[in-house]
Amino acid sequence: MVFRELSLPVRLLFYLFLAVAAVSILYPLTWMSYTSLKTNEEVMFSPFGLPTRISFENIAEAWQTGNFARLYANSILIAVVSVIGIISISTTAAYGLARYHFSANRALFLYFLVGMAVPTQALMVPSFKLMAILDSWANALHLPIPLLNSPLPVILTYMSWSxxxxxxxxxxxxxxxxxxxxxxxxxxxxxxxxxxxVMVPLAMPAIATMTIFYFVFFWNDFLWPLIYLHKHTLRTIPLGIMHFEGKYVSLWSLQVAALSLAAWPPILIYILFHRRIQRGLTEGALKF
Amino acid sequence: MANLSQADSALPQMRPGRFRLPRGEAWRENLYGYLFISPWILGFVLFLAGPLLVSLGLMFTEYAGFKKITYVGLANFEELIKFDIRFIGSLRVSAVFAFWTVSLAIIISLAMALLLNQRFKGHTFFRGLFYLPAAVSGVAMTFVWAAMFEKDYGMFNQILRIFDFDRVAWLTSIEWALPSYIIMRLYGVGHYMVIMLAGLQSIPDDLHEAAKVDGASGLALFRHITLPLLSPTIFFLMIVGMIGSLQVFTEGFMLTQGGPARSTLFYVLYLYIVAFTERRFGYASVLAWLLFLIIMGLTLLQFWLARRWVHYESQEA
Structure with missing residues (x-):
């Protein structure tokens, strides 16, 4: 089937379908973005209309009241350290598995499937207990490694998902x-x-793809911060958002501004790296 | 990557290591090999295998997270089979959710991929656009969806009003709450589409050309060439989609907490409630392991069924 051989009405129908799909995909995101740039009055009187003038008052207020500087710092710290850790661990392990005498293919594949199928919720309780035990050991030995009330347990957990x-x-x-x-x-x-x-520079495309992948994944993850980060000064963006949305239920404009602050970084990363992300996705599937 | 064709096999084949050190140094080689994988193994044991084994043991206990652990034998299993209505309900909710999201996502993404596989102006743009929602998933997107589903001003009811339909109480009515979550999930269908598209593009053009010369119609081409050659990709998406949708949690936790009337009590949400609201870690472990067994069972079943319908080129060569 060659596109140009199709008749004009069919081609028009085709573009119409694509346009409808594109609008329905873009609408929620654009709605979020432009609503966060409206003034409070405009949000009240026409909640779904376009803004008549751009105002950053809600963004600024959400940044202040939601303590977003803190949330961003926490999220970036956890994501960056975890990504560096996971990439170093996986690169060395991958090299060991690729070049030494392990007939690990099948085992690795099984491990991958099992790792996917294990409900992380089954791990939450024992992991939490484990961290508490390790923390008390570290205390007894006077090691300055805080495994509770610090971002460290989240980072360690992420680093095991290699x-x-x-x-x-x-x-x-x-x-x-x-x-x-x-x-x-x-x-x-x-x-x-x-x-x-030798190897790492040559494998840079694969490593870069994984870096972006894991970064976005850690940035969006909600469950493990929920379990480990109880102090409000430690919260990551997803946790912060959840508390924020609960607290300002009636202030829609402020809520949406906070959502934008949370969603823009992954959108930006995607726009910058979408080719690499898509290639990574498809290569992963082809090797299944 | 053409050299890594998906026709290779569903399971990666055992490949001998290409590089070999001189024979006498086999011990050294093993040592290096283990050194290289040791950080990974350490993390695996500490944060995956270890906790998993602990939760295996917890299944036979009553434990609220404090000092005291009571051994209760098979009481947790008995409760699961005999008394737990919420368990049956949540299993049903998750099954319905998984069935509809996976089958709809595969059909929609196949249609979209077939369209985008045409060489028209702007196809790379649309491909990039359709994947976008999958990249921004997460807590923020879930709340945006809550706004879209809002009863008075939400986008969906605004559209319904244009066409003179009655308002729908999307997330707050028993009939519509679960379908709302399915719609929400399908927003990320671009993820499936990108993979489907890659599968389509790995089908060599000359097969279609040859069949056309033999007089095959468009539908016959699709039925006898595209679909069989795409079956490994569809199979991959079925497995990954099924596992992912049976584990759905975050959206339900944030928006409806299982309501109204448990119509959105997803299995993992129920598990979380048992563990962290009711603090019954023993019983929660039983639920977690059961889900794990269900998922593994379904995956193996699909692998077994796959022999009948998934087509791998290498099997015929």
Missing amino acids: SLAIIFIRAYFISIPPELEDAARVDGARELQILRL
Whole structure:
């Protein structure tokens, strides 16, 4: 079927369908964005109309009352540290699995499936207890590692979710010819140096894709911060949003402004990196 | 990536490591191998396998999260089978939700992918646009949807009013609450579409050309060439979609907490309520493991069924 061979009415129908789909996808997001730029009066009198003039009063107020500077700092800290951790762990593990004598393919695949199928809710209680125990041990040994009331337990939990990254990066490593490493080995490079100086630069596309993926995922995650971050100074953006929406139920304009503050960063990341994200998605599926 | 064709196999095949050190140094090789994977193994044991084993043990206890743990034998299982109405209800809610979201998402994304696979002006733009909602999912989007479903001013009821229909109490009525969540989920259908589209594009053009020369019509082409060659992709989406939708939690937790009249009490939401509101961790562990078994069972069943309908090129070669 070649598009240009179709008759004009069919082609028009086709574009009409696409336009309807595009509008219904964009509408909730644009509604959120422009509503947060309206003044309170406008939100009251025409909740779904376009703004007549752009005002940042609600954005500024939501930023202040929701303590968004704090939320952003917490979210960025947790996401960045977790991503760095998970990428280092998965890259070394992927290299070990790709180049040494493990017949780990099948086991890894099974682990991936099991990891997906395990309801994280089954892990919540024992994990929470485990962190409390580790925390008391750290206290007894006078180690300055706070495992409760700190972002650390969330970060450690995130860092254990490496199966996707391992599978993805490992597949990329396998496609790199081993002669390159042999050459480096002949030149006297050590194993870790080979990984750092030869393999990682070559596998950068896969690593970058995983970085973006996990960052957005950690940014949006709600459950683990809900379990570990009880102090309001530690809250991440999803948690902050939840409390904010509960507190200002009647102030719609303020609520929507807060939603925009939370949703814009992932949207921006997507717009910047959408090609890489989509390629990553499809490659992951093809290797299933 | 053409060299990683999906026709490869559903399960990755065992591939021997390509690189081999000299024989006498096998011990060294193993050592390095284990060193490389040790951080991962450590995290896996501490934060996945360990807690999982603990929750396995908790199934036979009563435990409220404090010091005292009471061994109760099989009492939790007995309660599950004999007395728990909420459990049956939540299982039904999740099953209905998973069935409709996965089947609708596959049909819609297939249609969209077939459209976007045409080479018309702007197809990359539309592809990027359709994936956008999947990227911004999460808490903020859930609240935006709550506003869309709002009874008086929400977008859906505004549209219904234009066409002179009665208002619908989307998230607050027993009939419409669950369908509302299904609609909400389908907003992320772009995720399926991108993968479907990649599957379509990996089908070689010459197969279609050859069939056309033999006089096959558009529908026959779709039925006998596109669909069989796309079946591994559809299979992948069915598995991933099923697992994901059986675990739905966040939306329900934030918007309706299971109401009205338990019509949106998703299984995992019920599990969370048992664990953290009622603080019955033993019973919650039973629920969690049962869900795990259900998901694994369904996945294996699908793998078994897949032999009848999923077409892998390598099997014929």
